[in-house]
Amino acid sequence: MSRIERRFAALKAAGRTGLIPFVTAGDPLPDAVVPMLHALVAAGADVIELGVPFSDPMADGPVIQHASERAIGKGVGLHNVLAWVAAFRETDDETPIVLMGYLNPVEMYGYEEFAEDAIEKGVDGVLMVDCPLEESHVLAPLRAVGLDQILLASPTTTEMRLAALSEAASGFLYYVSFAGITGAAQLSTGDIAERVAGIRARSKAPVAVGFGVRDAASAVAIGAFADAVVIGSALVDRLSGATSADDLAGRAHDFLAPIRAALDAR
Amino acid sequence: MTEIADFHAYPDAHGRFGAYGGIYVAETLMEPLAELTAAYEKLRKDPAFIAELDRDLKYYVGRPSPVYHAERLSAHVGGARILLKREDLNHTGAHKINNTVGQALVARHMGKTRIIAETGAGQHGVASATVAARMGLKCVVYMGAVDIERQKINVYRMRLLGADVVPVTSGSKTLKDALNEAMRDWVTNVADTFYIIGTVAGPHPYPQMVRDFNAIVGREAREQVLEQFGRLPDVITACVGGGSNAIGLFHAFLNDRDVRIVGAEAAGDGIETGRHAASLAAGKPGVLHGNRTYVLSDANGQIVETHSVSAGLDYPGVGPEHAFLKDAGRAEYVGITDDEALEAFHLLARTEGILAALESSHAIAQGIKLARELPKDGLVLVNLSGRGDKDVHTIAEREGIEL
Numbered sequence: 199m200s201r202i203e204r205r206f207a208a209l210k211a212a213g214r215t216g217l218i219p220f221v222t223a224g225d226p227l228p229d230a231v232v233p234m235l236h237a238l239v240a241a242g243a244d245v246i247e248l249g250v251p252f253s254d255p256m257a258d259g260p261v262i263q264h265a266s267e268r269a270i271g272k273g274v275g276l277h278n279v280l281a282w283v284a285a286f287r288e289t290d291d292e293t294p295i296v297l298m299g300y301l302n303p304v305e306m307y308g309y310e311e312f313a314e315d316a317i318e319k320g321v322d323g324v325l326m327v328d329c330p331l332e333e334s335h336v337l338a339p340l341r342a343v344g345l346d347q348i349l350l351a352s353p354t355t356t357e358m359r360l361a362a363l364s365e366a367a368s369g370f371l372y373y374v375s376f377a378g379i380t381g382a383a384q385l386s387t388g389d390i391a392e393r394v395a396g397i398r399a400r401s402k403a404p405v406a407v408g409f410g411v412r413d414a415a416s417a418v419a420i421g422a423f424a425d426a427v428v429i430g431s432a433l434v435d436r437l438s439g440a441t442s443a444d445d446l447a448g449r450a451h452d453f454l455a456p457i458r459a460a461l462d463a464r
Numbered sequence: 465m466t467e468i469a470d471f472h473a474y475p476d477a478h479g480r481f482g483a484y485g486g487i488y489v490a491e492t493l494m495e496p497l498a499e500l501t502a503a504y505e506k507l508r509k510d511p512a513f514i515a516e517l518d519r520d521l522k523y524y525v526g527r528p529s530p531v532y533h534a535e536r537l538s539a540h541v542g543g544a545r546i547l548l549k550r551e552d553l554n555h556t557g558a559h560k561i562n563n564t565v566g567q568a569l570v571a572r573h574m575g576k577t578r579i580i581a582e583t584g585a586g587q588h589g590v591a592s593a594t595v596a597a598r599m600g601l602k603c604v605v606y607m608g609a610v611d612i613e614r615q616k617i618n619v620y621r622m623r624l625l626g627a628d629v630v631p632v633t634s635g636s637k638t639l640k641d642a643l644n645e646a647m648r649d650w651v652t653n654v655a656d657t658f659y660i661i662g663t664v665a666g667p668h669p670y671p672q673m674v675r676d677f678n679a680i681v682g683r684e685a686r687e688q689v690l691e692q693f694g695r696l697p698d699v700i701t702a703c704v705g706g707g708s709n710a711i712g713l714f715h716a717f718l719n720d721r722d723v724r725i726v727g728a729e730a731a732g733d734g735i736e737t738g739r740h741a742a743s744l745a746a747g748k749p750g751v752l753h754g755n756r757t758y759v760l761s762d763a764n765g766q767i768v769e770t771h772s773v774s775a776g777l778d779y780p781g782v783g784p785e786h787a788f789l790k791d792a793g794r795a796e797y798v799g800i801t802d803d804e805a806l807e808a809f810h811l812l813a814r815t816e817g818i819l820a821a822l823e824s825s826h827a828i829a830q831g832i833k834l835a836r837e838l839p840k841d842g843l844v845l846v847n848l849s850g851r852g853d854k855d856v857h858t859i860a861e862r863e864g865i866e867l
Binding site: 251252253254255256257259260263264267270274275276277300301302303304305306307327328329330332333349350351352353354355356359374 | 487488489490491492496634635651654748750751754761763764765767
């Protein structure tokens, strides 16, 4: 059983909704990533999505685009991200980490080399935004070493594709709650609820819902029908002004803790 | 190297040109792309659609464009005969209109009321704004803030045509970032919006569709050369940024194995300086803008900023079919520096009375090199993809002349 499976099994047993924060690795303080990740866990993160900065983040809105640009400006690359995961694992062997990003950095690293290094450093899953199921043959070396392949489903996904996605997803299936970029505002809870219910009924993997979740209220609304809630742009935005390692960890904790509390109070 | 039996059999059903191409996009775009593919597959075989397109190309674009024997240029060079395919004579002054006329018709058939486009130098933006105006469609053009500053005249042209030009301030604020932003708009507004990509890049079906609409260049040229000279050219050449005018010329000749094919990429200050845009000559296979192709990226896989005097060639990727042709050994791709392109621009202007676009001047420079290698009865066909009026300010500035 992988770390991600163990974590979702424990959530289910406890009747809790998972909370998955997304942060862009290396923004705003490359030297303070690891304590910030621990702060997220202390505040109730069940899984962490760590964004690998890319120069051309086609599916991301302005908040994550700018976070990526700032991190790249400080020289952050895939090697750094893997090193931070390894450092995080020195004191946390339980919280799953999913790397989220785009293919080209992995392509340049080399799929085989990346797969070996990622599993050795303690990465659990990989979500490649620009690698739909149809092209996921390129990720075969990652699956071969036991990295979970996190796949996306969206409101535009047809029933036929959904069947294939549900079949192929490992770890969890990430439902993006509207057809737009990360960080956009619109969210119609009723429609999402209906769609997610249909996906959960057929998916072997748990379903996490994200895109557009920004605070405790929207997290609770989504948490009512999802296995887990993903929260990204709003958190990245909150972290972006941090001026010291303590400030960054404090912001991470203060942002996430009330959301955790609201989800648990449901 | 595998032997390719029929170069016209690509892409396959997954949009792949051998190891290149494909559909590398976020899940949200998969269904919109599938709808577009289905619509295009139906239309491209529909006689009524073909007739409609042919009519527009003839009466609106002004096709066919001539193949012109540049006798004084050829004599000056002292080698083979240099022939120019005059795409600069099309409406709006470049090959770009072949594609926008076609895609706008597809948009109308799909019931879309809003067109978006990305543009670098502004030529594709102008061609998109042009067809949108003609069809009464709303048009939004994304353009890097840096490009807006250096291409003011084209920005104004687009606005005169009724388009909304949106500055893009992310990343390097150039063409690649404009493409990212247009893609984001499309994801969000796909219900009423058609995205007209301007080059043979992007996810399937764009590399195929844009190629098909530009392939008329090579089909015409092949017939015209046969008719005027009684045989095929020895070598054909075109400039390659994203590669739409090049694939347009090359495609009809791909199975004519005796015709040598050479693409001219922008070598900027020289490939060895690192300040260039020669993705095929100096890049590596990677994934950018929805397809697998040769890209220019650093050790961390970040796409790098490119350099060329010609904004239209200033792109860190290249169409996947070119990547395929390179690996298959069917086409060669070489670099032409800014200085070589400028020299060719002036030479063509003074010997033939033609101001070529800076992009096309790279092809002229390459054509001159190729002509020198051949005997006087040889034939070198060059795609003169656009006219140079848009570039006179850039050239004057570069040469220290105040207008």
